[in-house]
Amino acid sequence: MSETTILLDHGSGGLASQQLIGELFLKYLDSPILRGLEDSAVIDNQPGKLAFTTDSYVVDPIFFPGGDIGKLAVHGTINDLAMRGARPLCLSLGLILEEGLPLADLERIIISISEAANDCGVPIVTGDTKVVPRGKADKIFINTSGIGIVPENVCLSSKQAATGDAVILSGTMGDHGITIMTRRAGISLQGDLQSDTMALHRLVAGLLDQFPGRIHVLRDPTRGGVATSLNEIAASSGRSIVLDEGLLPVRPEVRAACEILGLEALYLANEGKCLAVVDQGSAADIIAALHRMPEGRDAAIIGTVVDGTAGRVLINTPIGGSRVVTPLHGEPLPRIC
């Protein structure tokens, strides 16, 4: 391709579109089903229940420490499947490109998508590209949908949280959210802030395999953070959750950035962490198993499910007091003094 930026022609369905598909997408996204270039992907029937999910990615900046919008689009949708206990089968890839996007940026993102999909063992099997005039979108928007297979004996849902269950967080909180916010703010801090974007389907498969029936709920605390996901679990299950502030895993550099910006890590987005509500008696073994997995080495028990006001999340503070943890309201805004 001789062009260096995306033109409206690239989304026309004509020759320029064909070139983009042939010379860029198929060069990196090498799945036999995609290569067929048919109107839809046909996938062999498999035993089990189907899980189906979709998510759109509009993150700004599109490249950030620890990842980029492409990697995020692969991991995010795989994680949504994994949280229901599904083994991810395949993904779709929908791109909305802004006229003028440098082709080099698009290539970098497609390579990243390809690497993420290969690492995860989940192919992109169908796709679509549209180009909109300059100013009608912001560089690139991505939608991925995913299909997975849930084994017949697996049933994970927020409703399953039971009194006495332990609440586990698979790693540190807020890494993705604070990385994006400090980038947007142009704040440079000492230390190594980076997004935690990571696929969790192997971690989930490992847990379900080793602890059948012991895992009751899995959720990935993305937007709204751990606080909001826990409120949803408490509301769905009609239970209360009590956290211990001293047990919450937060990297020191994330805490420092939160202090500066007046934010709470409990409300920041994560892209490679899951909350697991598990049988209390197995909790210690589950933590030990998580610590042996690369995705779970910082896992910690952070609280307990209790009877009490349905839908309420409380946190015990180090001074021996307690307070309510509400879900996120509105976008977190930095304070002014």
Add this chain to the structure above:
Amino acid sequence: MKHVDEYRDRALIEPLAAELQRAVSKPVRLMEICGTHTMAIFRSGIRSILPAGMEIVSGPGCPVCVTSAAHMDAFISLADAPGVRLAIFGDLFRVPGSNGSLAHASSRGAKVEIVYSSMDALDIASRHPDDLVIFLGVGFETTTPGIAATILAAQRQKIDNFCVFSTHKVIPEALDVLLQDPELQINALLCPGHVSAIIGAAAYQPFVDRYHLACVVAGFEPADLLNGLIRLARQIGEDRPTVDNIYPRVVSWEGNHRALAMVDEVFEATDTQWRGLGVIPGSGLKIRERYRDFDAEQRLAIVVTDVPEPKGCLCGQILKGQTIPPRCPLFGSRCTPASPVGPCMVSSEGTCAAYYKYGETG
């Protein structure tokens, strides 16, 4: 994290929490006047272990909250003016005026950019030479030195498409008016850590002399807060009010001379309107005549017209410590952080937002 972890250490704070229970021998009704204190007190869970006889009232410590409806309306109409690009701190974005907020103006196509430092507004001005970039100056003594430094930098760098709409306010004058209110009935002041870093702990001596108030300048970590409450309870128990600075790692007796000199170079005192408190003489800061090119009010001949506060909203009384958010009929029903009626619900440091966020229903 240095300067944070040691003040959150359980071994340090558990004995302090126990000591607080024993420290109150006479009733303590204390006011805090700093949004960061409001939030830190809730966040630490101190309210759940307050001893009998101790009550905490939140005062006008959130700069966004005390910004009058008239100023908010002026901000929003500026956003809609052609050729104008606003630079604001994030807290201001969703504050409602009589007719929508800056967020609504932004959705209509107004140019509103959220910045983390007023210096960022200068970069925006350089990048958009065809726009007049107006920084909306809302804040107390903590933010004004930074704004003064930005105006001085703009002058040095000859950036002529930048100016500031100053609604800056100073705390001591407002506090003085507040304390003259016979309904307030407070006997102790938890003095603001950040503001005091600039103005110095000495600024509170007049309140000890005039109103016989116990005063403690404290920081924001659990150990700071517990220690502050203990010291206030002791001063009252012994009936020996004084200014006690327990935040010397940040606050000195006389304040930050360099910052104060910079503010004095650029700003002068003026009368200004506070939400809930009305016009307080000498409590505002306007840009001096010699920097008039950087004064948005001068440059655009802005006229601020009085508008009524939102109907039913008790922000005014809440800012004066006369009532608490759960007693407002709008709290949690018509007024929530997602759809705020008054400014105390919008700002992350507003008293209503704190009560809502931390589930306090009174």
